[in-house]
Structures are given as C-alpha cells and as structure tokens.
Amino acid sequence: MPRALARIIGRDRELDRLNEFVQSIQQTGSSLVLVGVAGIGKSSLVHSAAELAGGAGLTVLATAGLASEREIPFAALERLLHPALCHLSELPDPHRTVLSSALGLEAGAPAQSQPLFDAVLALVERAAAEAPVLVVVDDLDLVDESTAAVVAHLCGGLSAMRVGVLGSARNRTEWGEGTAHLLVDRLAHSDADRLLRTVEPSMPSFARAALLDHAAGNPLAILEAVAPTRGVPHFRAQIDALSPRTREALLLMALSKSPAGGSLALADVTIEDLVPAEAVGLIAFDADGAIASFSHPLIRGAIVDRASFAERQAAHLALASRSSIGLEEEAFHRAEAAVDPDEATASLLERAARSAVERGATSSAAYALTRAAQVSPVASESRRRLAHAAYLASDSAADDVIELHALSGIGLVGADSGSMHAAVAAAFHQLESGSDSQVVCRAVKEAIQTAPHGWNAADTELRDAMNSWMLLCWLVGREEEWREYRAAVAQLRPHTPELASGIFFDVQSIGLPAVSELIEAGRHGESRMAYIRSLASMALYHFGTGQWGEAERLVEEGMSVARDVPADPVVGILHYVAALLSATSGQVQKAVDSIDALNRLATRLGALGLARFGYHAHVLTAVAQGDWESAYRHAISINAPGGFPDYVPHARWVAYDLVEAALRTGRIDEARIHAAAMVETGLPAISPRLALLTHAAAGLTSEEGWHECFERALSVSQADEWAFDYARVQLEFGSRLRRERQAGAAHELLRAAMTAFDTVGAEPWARRTHQELRALGDRATATTPRNTLTAQELAIAELAAEGFSNKQIGARMFLSARTVSGHLYRVFPKLGIGTRSALRDALGPRSLEPAQPVIRLAS
Known part of the structure; x- marks a missing residue:
C-alpha cells in the first residue's frame, strides 16, 4: 500500500467528518481546521478530502505553507488562487487590479488589506458560481502572514456561498469567525x-x-x-545545534528499551546533560526531575539517524554495562553493538532466549537465537541455534517464521539434517500452508526416531519435538498414530509420563492469570499463536462460566488476529467456540455456519481430531432444537457408549450429552453403560465441571439413589463456577423432583436454573425450564418480550431501540461499550430478533410502572 494511503488507517472518524464537510459545502459555506502534532497524519487527511471533493465535481484550490517561504508575502496565496485565475477577467476593475498587483501579475502599488480581502472573496465567489469550491490550506502554521490574513478573512464570509475552507495546523488558532476544529489524535x-x-x-x-x-x-x-525518507526536517536542526555531550545523552535515551526514554540512570546521564535539549523542546522532565521523556515520537528516530555507527555502538555498550540491567536487555544491547563473531555474546543471547521462553515471549526468544546464530564463531553452534530459533518461530505464526529457504541454504531442512527443531519448524510451516496433518505428523515422527538423542528425557530438543508430536497425534485423531507415540514415550529414560493435550483440561480460575498474561503479551506483539491459543482457551472458559458476551468478543479478537493463518488448527477452535455460543443461545443457522467453517478446515488438514469439535457443536445444536436422535448420532460419532479412548480426548467433553441423548431416545442400556464409564475412567478427578457432570449422569441413569447423585453433583466444590452446565444439572434434578411430586424442592431448583439460563442467554434451555415451572403451576414465569429480560438488559435494550450507540448507552449507565455489546448479544435471542432495528417492535410499548433500578456493573 502506498505510504499516503497507509496513513489513513485508523482514521474512520476523521474521514467521516471530512466527508460530511465536503457534502455540506455543496449547500452552504463553512470552514474546518484539523489540529494535531507533527506527523499525526493531518496532511494525508487533507489530501484525501481534496481528492474526494475533486471526484464529486467540486473545484479545489489548494496550497501549503512552507518554512522557506514564510517571510515572502503572498507566496502561498499565488499557488492557492492559480486554478481560479481564469475568472480574473470577469471581476470588476478594482478587484482585478488589486489581485493582479498582489500576485505579481501586473506592476502596481502594494495592496491594502481590505480591498485585497474583498477581491479574493469576489474571485472565489465567481468560481463557486460554476461549481462548489473547496479551499485547502495545509500547514497553516507555516503560511506567510499575508496569505494567512486573507484565509482568515475568507473563513468569515462563507455563509452565503458554496465554499468551504479546510486547513491543518499544529496548534489551535482562530482562523475566522465560526471556524470549527477537529482534533487528530494519536x-x-x-x-x-x-x-x-x-x-x-x-x-x-x-x-x-x-x-x-x-x-x-x-x-x-x-x-x-x-x-526513513531522510528528507523530513522535523527536529533535526535542534539536534544538530546541541553540544556533543547533550547529543550523546539523547542517544542513550533513544537507544534505551524504555518507550519514553526513561530514568536518568542511563550510563551516567545527568540532568545537566539534558537541560539544553529541554530548552529547545526536545524532551520534558517529570515533576521530580528524575524521568526525562521525548516530547514527540519522531525525535527518537531523528536522534538515532543523526548518529554514526561508532556512536551508536558506543551507546549500546554503555547501556549494556549498567549494573541494574536485566539479562534480556543486556543481550539486546551487546548484540546491537556486535560486529565480529563472539561466543560470549552468542551465549548471552541464548540465555536471554531461555528467559524469554519462560515468560512466553517466543518471538523475542526466536530473535535472540537468530542473532546468536549470526555471531556464533562455530558453524555447528550457529546451525543449532538457528534451528532452535526456527522451532520457536513456528509457534509465532507466519510473520515471525525464520524463512525456510534460509534454513535449507545451511542444510537444516531435510531428512539428513539431524535437527529435530528444524524438522518441527518445517512441519508446522507445512501445516499452516494446508498440508495433510498425517503427512506432517509422520515427518516429525521420523525426525525423532532417526535423531541421535539416545531417548534421553533430559534432552530439551527431544522434549520439544515429543510435545509437537503429541499435538499432531491429537490433530490426526487416529489410534495408530497414538500407538506409535506411546511406544516412543515408553523408551524415554528416565521414564516420563505421557501428557494429554492441555486444551482438554478445563481452564479454571487459578490458571487465568497466566492465560491473561499471554493474551496481554500478544496484544503487545508477542507470540501470535500463543496469543490466539490463549484467546481460544479464555473464550472456552467464559463460555463454560456463562460470560457469553465476553466469550464472543474473545472469539472475534482471535479471528481478527488469525486472519493471516487461516489453515492453523487453532482457528478451528475459535470456530468451535463460536458454534457453541450460537447453538446454546438458539441461533441455529449461525451455529451451522461456524460448524461448516470448522469442518472445511478439518477436511483441508485431514484432521479427525479437529473434526470432533464440530461433532460436539452439532450435539448442542441438536439439543437446543429438541432433536435428541440427531444429538445422539453426533455424540457417538466422537466415541461409542462405554469407552473413553485416549486418542479421543474430546470424548470427555461430550460424555454427559451422550448420556442425556441416549436416555431421551430410549437407549437406556447405552446411557447406563456410558454413565458408569464416566466414573470408572476417573473423570471427576480431572476438573470440577467433569465431576459435576459425571455425578449428574449417574443421577439421570439411576433408579435408586438418584437423589443422592444429583445432590452430590451440585455440592461439588467450584462446580457452580460453570454456570451453564450447573444450570443444566439443576434443570434435570428439578424435573426429576417434579415427576416425583416433590414440588417445593423442584420449584426452588427450577427457578434457580431459570435465572441462570436467562442470565447467560441460553434461550432454548430457558424455554424447557419455563415449561417445567408451568407444569408446577408457576404462572409467574409467563413471559412477555419485556419480562424475559433482566432489569439491566431491559434498560440497555430500550436505549438501543431509541437509537443510542453502545458508547452513548455506556456513558449513561456507567458501563463500557463492550459490556453494553455483551448485554445486547444476550438480548437479541431472548427477543427472537437478529438486528438492532427490530428492537423497538420486539419490546412493544413501555410499561407505565416505575422502572426497576439499573444495576451498575464493573465494566
């Protein structure tokens, strides 16, 4: 994308305002000045508005201020009016004479201000008689005073003409009566x-x-x-005028890892060193004078650009020598200063890479190892480090991968390379390109089986490769692959127990900080694949705990981040969560669409393990519609009743659904066999959620002792954290109590389930619960469009129906726009609508009763 167009990214608000401005001046005149600091993109926006106006048939008169012409009277005015001079002969003699003299077209006395103002106004008005006119003045701060005065006067006389004046300036200045200002922020x-x-x-x-x-x-x-254009004059004159010591201090600030420049404890930098830079506006001190920061983002680049390589090298070494510096930062500075191969620097970078891996920063680790390979004096060590970098980069998505052709050039890729790290990197690159998962799995298996590791469990490279093999075995999803993997695990010495794929353990609140840290690191540019996986895990957690609006937002974020890696299996997990959310809220078609997207990816990769996620989503979609036969068929597509094969870890997640579907389709024996297998396999030990569902399955299938089974299920510690599944168990327990004529206990459980389903937005399950309550004679649950909503949902829905945006609603109710969006996500299926425009009709007339108080929630 051309630089001029690229700068428009993120300026939708400003572009919409400029479009409105251009449209408005076709009816009546007005003026607008864009205000913002240097480099913020004002010129790009002004030029875009000029292109828009020209395309709409307007006459565009444009100029720009230049520092070199600031002292030359009317320098900018001549460029501004040049396209309109064809109308000069049509003006009355006084106006024509004054303008010709001011613009140097004819000899004459210097023009007086008011006659000149009137003449310019007359010329522009004559041009506007043929077509609306847009007057554009970029960099008003640099326009000569004479032209600036003419523009200011023009802004004050536009109301009766189809003329608009659009300018840009670094500082807000009144350029005429009624001129509007639009702040262009970062x-x-x-x-x-x-x-x-x-x-x-x-x-x-x-x-x-x-x-x-x-x-x-x-x-x-x-x-x-x-x-760098090296032609942008910003700040360079001020830098060149400083003393060598001050420039050296600024360079230390510029090369430090701190975003702003940071503490003055930078290799003996003192306040006195930096005071001259503050005097010319390059930096600013905090209130305590202990922190200095650059006053504009362009200053850092300008300082580095003005320094020689020797000066930059010396600065990096000075920064690396500080006693308070961390390992990774020291490695970075020594690497930047390195010229010749040096094992000490290479080893330091490798240690920094290990540190980065421990905190989940695989991108930083991959860079450190790549740089270590470049400065390694021994070729074999260089190849080893580069292979490890490739392995780490393969976990960071395409934009971070060490180019495979580079690996090939040094003999790292191929059957005889001997590097398991390189083999895994190549394999995952193939997978992301859409290769069959079985082919990729075999490549990793062969690399492990032929490498000279002696099955030493302490070998880090072997363990990395084994973990990758396990992930690929899960993806393939076939018994023979798992059989070979388990045989390899058995050869490890000392013996290492097999690990199951982490995604099949329920994310619990105790693990959320680590997942949250990976998400936050991803938002700031660290490992993209770890970021997407963490978003998927967190979305699954929020789905299970009933925070479905947040789960949907995380899925959308993950899909946005993953747009460049469409063939990666983790994208399938995002489709899976999207399908679960749609199915359980009653949006069947959306669920089917997400399942179809998941199935297309699974088919492309030949990944049965991934396809099983789609089977599970089909199960819940069928249950939501009351189609128990389809639910059963999809459940046994994952595994047959009575077993939990270790190569089908997803069987744990669909176990309860299989039992319930089997019961409702008359398959009593299959239901009991599977409920017993859930206990025998030890599912309750895996997580509170599986303990809840295992005991509930026993309650569903028991003739005697069912009451105790359900009681045991609902008393599992932390089980109520899984709001949707907990409510499902309450529904089944309450239904059984109702059939056993224990109305009081049944009513309490069903009302609790109804509240939970309403809260999360599980409309199909809420309907079932409502029917059970009606069978108990509870008429208070009779629903209308309004009383299906909570008090907060109703307040938000009514404001949305009146046309308020999510941001405006949030401001009124002290909520974030994202929280408002989450509430509306639950409101739509409850009201049976799919669009915001349908809210008014769905809500019907407002009640005359006093509104319920709005509950303020933390956003």
Whole structure:
C-alpha cells in the first residue's frame, strides 16, 4: 500500500467528518481546521478530502505553507488562487487590479488589506458560481502572514456561498469567525499495529511491539522507522545545534528499551546533560526531575539517524554495562553493538532466549537465537541455534517464521539434517500452508526416531519435538498414530509420563492469570499463536462460566488476529467456540455456519481430531432444537457408549450429552453403560465441571439413589463456577423432583436454573425450564418480550431501540461499550430478533410502572 494511503488507517472518524464537510459545502459555506502534532497524519487527511471533493465535481484550490517561504508575502496565496485565475477577467476593475498587483501579475502599488480581502472573496465567489469550491490550506502554521490574513478573512464570509475552507495546523488558532476544529489524535494501538503490518508485514513481533511503543500512535514515526525518507526536517536542526555531550545523552535515551526514554540512570546521564535539549523542546522532565521523556515520537528516530555507527555502538555498550540491567536487555544491547563473531555474546543471547521462553515471549526468544546464530564463531553452534530459533518461530505464526529457504541454504531442512527443531519448524510451516496433518505428523515422527538423542528425557530438543508430536497425534485423531507415540514415550529414560493435550483440561480460575498474561503479551506483539491459543482457551472458559458476551468478543479478537493463518488448527477452535455460543443461545443457522467453517478446515488438514469439535457443536445444536436422535448420532460419532479412548480426548467433553441423548431416545442400556464409564475412567478427578457432570449422569441413569447423585453433583466444590452446565444439572434434578411430586424442592431448583439460563442467554434451555415451572403451576414465569429480560438488559435494550450507540448507552449507565455489546448479544435471542432495528417492535410499548433500578456493573 502506498505510504499516503497507509496513513489513513485508523482514521474512520476523521474521514467521516471530512466527508460530511465536503457534502455540506455543496449547500452552504463553512470552514474546518484539523489540529494535531507533527506527523499525526493531518496532511494525508487533507489530501484525501481534496481528492474526494475533486471526484464529486467540486473545484479545489489548494496550497501549503512552507518554512522557506514564510517571510515572502503572498507566496502561498499565488499557488492557492492559480486554478481560479481564469475568472480574473470577469471581476470588476478594482478587484482585478488589486489581485493582479498582489500576485505579481501586473506592476502596481502594494495592496491594502481590505480591498485585497474583498477581491479574493469576489474571485472565489465567481468560481463557486460554476461549481462548489473547496479551499485547502495545509500547514497553516507555516503560511506567510499575508496569505494567512486573507484565509482568515475568507473563513468569515462563507455563509452565503458554496465554499468551504479546510486547513491543518499544529496548534489551535482562530482562523475566522465560526471556524470549527477537529482534533487528530494519536492512533489507537490496534490501528497503529495494523498500519505497521501493512507497510512492513515481515517485521518480527518483538520488534513491532518496541516500535509501536516508541511511536506512541504517531503514523509518521512508524513510517519513518520502517523506511526513513531522510528528507523530513522535523527536529533535526535542534539536534544538530546541541553540544556533543547533550547529543550523546539523547542517544542513550533513544537507544534505551524504555518507550519514553526513561530514568536518568542511563550510563551516567545527568540532568545537566539534558537541560539544553529541554530548552529547545526536545524532551520534558517529570515533576521530580528524575524521568526525562521525548516530547514527540519522531525525535527518537531523528536522534538515532543523526548518529554514526561508532556512536551508536558506543551507546549500546554503555547501556549494556549498567549494573541494574536485566539479562534480556543486556543481550539486546551487546548484540546491537556486535560486529565480529563472539561466543560470549552468542551465549548471552541464548540465555536471554531461555528467559524469554519462560515468560512466553517466543518471538523475542526466536530473535535472540537468530542473532546468536549470526555471531556464533562455530558453524555447528550457529546451525543449532538457528534451528532452535526456527522451532520457536513456528509457534509465532507466519510473520515471525525464520524463512525456510534460509534454513535449507545451511542444510537444516531435510531428512539428513539431524535437527529435530528444524524438522518441527518445517512441519508446522507445512501445516499452516494446508498440508495433510498425517503427512506432517509422520515427518516429525521420523525426525525423532532417526535423531541421535539416545531417548534421553533430559534432552530439551527431544522434549520439544515429543510435545509437537503429541499435538499432531491429537490433530490426526487416529489410534495408530497414538500407538506409535506411546511406544516412543515408553523408551524415554528416565521414564516420563505421557501428557494429554492441555486444551482438554478445563481452564479454571487459578490458571487465568497466566492465560491473561499471554493474551496481554500478544496484544503487545508477542507470540501470535500463543496469543490466539490463549484467546481460544479464555473464550472456552467464559463460555463454560456463562460470560457469553465476553466469550464472543474473545472469539472475534482471535479471528481478527488469525486472519493471516487461516489453515492453523487453532482457528478451528475459535470456530468451535463460536458454534457453541450460537447453538446454546438458539441461533441455529449461525451455529451451522461456524460448524461448516470448522469442518472445511478439518477436511483441508485431514484432521479427525479437529473434526470432533464440530461433532460436539452439532450435539448442542441438536439439543437446543429438541432433536435428541440427531444429538445422539453426533455424540457417538466422537466415541461409542462405554469407552473413553485416549486418542479421543474430546470424548470427555461430550460424555454427559451422550448420556442425556441416549436416555431421551430410549437407549437406556447405552446411557447406563456410558454413565458408569464416566466414573470408572476417573473423570471427576480431572476438573470440577467433569465431576459435576459425571455425578449428574449417574443421577439421570439411576433408579435408586438418584437423589443422592444429583445432590452430590451440585455440592461439588467450584462446580457452580460453570454456570451453564450447573444450570443444566439443576434443570434435570428439578424435573426429576417434579415427576416425583416433590414440588417445593423442584420449584426452588427450577427457578434457580431459570435465572441462570436467562442470565447467560441460553434461550432454548430457558424455554424447557419455563415449561417445567408451568407444569408446577408457576404462572409467574409467563413471559412477555419485556419480562424475559433482566432489569439491566431491559434498560440497555430500550436505549438501543431509541437509537443510542453502545458508547452513548455506556456513558449513561456507567458501563463500557463492550459490556453494553455483551448485554445486547444476550438480548437479541431472548427477543427472537437478529438486528438492532427490530428492537423497538420486539419490546412493544413501555410499561407505565416505575422502572426497576439499573444495576451498575464493573465494566
């Protein structure tokens, strides 16, 4: 994408305002000035507005201020009016004479201000008689005073003409009566990241994150860092005028890892060293004078650009020598200073890579190992480190992968390479390209079986490769693959117990901080695949705990991040969660669409293990519709009643659904066999949720002791954290109590289940519970469109029906826009609608009764 177009990323609000402005001046005149700091993208927006106006048939008169012409009277005015001079002969003599003199077209006395103002106004008005006119003045701060005065006067006389004046300036200044101002602020982090990915898609995540921190949302700072023009004059004159010591201190700030420049404890930098830089506006001190920061994002790049390599090298070494520096930061600076091969630097970088892996920063680790390979003096060590980098990068998605052709060039890829790390990297690259999962799995298996590791369980490279093999075995989903994998595990010495794939253990609240940290790290540019996997895991957790609005947002975030890796299996997990959310809220077609997307991916990869996620989603979709026969058929597509094969870990998740579907289709024996297998296999020991469902399955299938089984299920510690499944068990227990004529206990359980289903938005299950309550004679549950909603949902729905945006609703109710969106996600299926425009009719007339108080929730 061209740089000029790329700068428009993230400016939808501003572009919409400019479109409105251009449209409005076709009816009546007005003026608008874009205000923002240098490099924020004002010029790009102004030029876009000019292109829009020209395309709509408007006459565009444009100029820009230039520092070199600031002292030349009317320098910018001549360029501005040149396209309209064809109308000069049509003006009355006084106006024509004054303008010709001011623009140097004819000899004459210097023009007086008011006659000149009137003449310019007359010329523009004459041009506007043929077509609306857009007057564009970029960089108003740099326009000569004479032209600035003419523009200011023009802004005050537009109301009766089809003329608009659009300008840009760094500071807010009154350019005429009635002139509006539009602040152009820094880009949001997500938009800045999108801009950087657009202009430099191959930049590693760790480098992208650092650059985004340094750029602070300034588009030009991003573009200059990627491809310096060396022609942008911002701040360079001030830098060149400083003393060598001050420039040295600024360079230390610029090369430090701190986004702003940071503490003055930077290799003996003192306040006195930096005071001259503060005096010319390059930096600012905090209130205590202990922290200095750059006053504009472009300054850092300008300082580095003005320094020689020797100066940058010395600065990196000085920063690396600080006593308080961390391992990874020291390695970074020593690597940047390195010129010749050096094993000490290579070893330091390898240690830094291990540290980065421990905190989940695989992108940073891959870079450190790649740099270590480059400075390794021994060729075999260089190949080993580069192979390890490739392995780590394969977990970071395509933008971070060490190019496979580079690996091939040094003999790392191929049957005889001997590197398991390289083999795994190549295999996962093939998988992301859409290769068959069985082929990829065999490649990793062969690399492990032929490598000279002696099955030493302490071999880090072997353990990494074994973990990758296990993941691929799950993906393939066939018994023979697992059989070979288990045989290999048995050869490890000392013996290492087999690990099951982590996604099949319920994420519990105790593990949420670690998952949250990976998500936050991903949002700041670290390992993309770990980021997506964590989003999928967190979405599953929020689905199970009934926070379905948040789960949907996480799925949407994951899909957005994964748009460049469509063939990766983790994308299938996101489709799976989307299907569960749609199925359980009664949106059948959306669920089917998500399942279809999942199945297409599973078919492309030849991945039966992934396809089983789709079978599970089909089960819940069928249950939501009351189609128990289809639910049973889909459940046994995962595994037959009575068994839990270790190569089908997903069987644990569908176990309760299989028992329930078998019972409702008259397959009593199959239901009892599977409920017993749930106990014998030890599912209750895996997680509170599986304990809840195992005991409930026993209650469903028991003639005697069913009451105790259900009581035991609902008393499992932390089981109520899984809101949807807990409510399902309450529904079944309450239904059984109702049939046993224990009305009081049944009513209490069913009302609790009804509340839970209403809260999460499980409309099909809420209907079933409602029917059970009606059978008890509970008429209070008779529903209308309004009383199906909670008090907060109703308040939000009514505001949305009146046309308020999510942001406006949030401001009124002290909620975030995302929380409002989550509530509306649950409101739509409850009301049986699919669009916001249908809210008013679905809600019907407002009640005359006093509204229930709105509960303020933390956003």
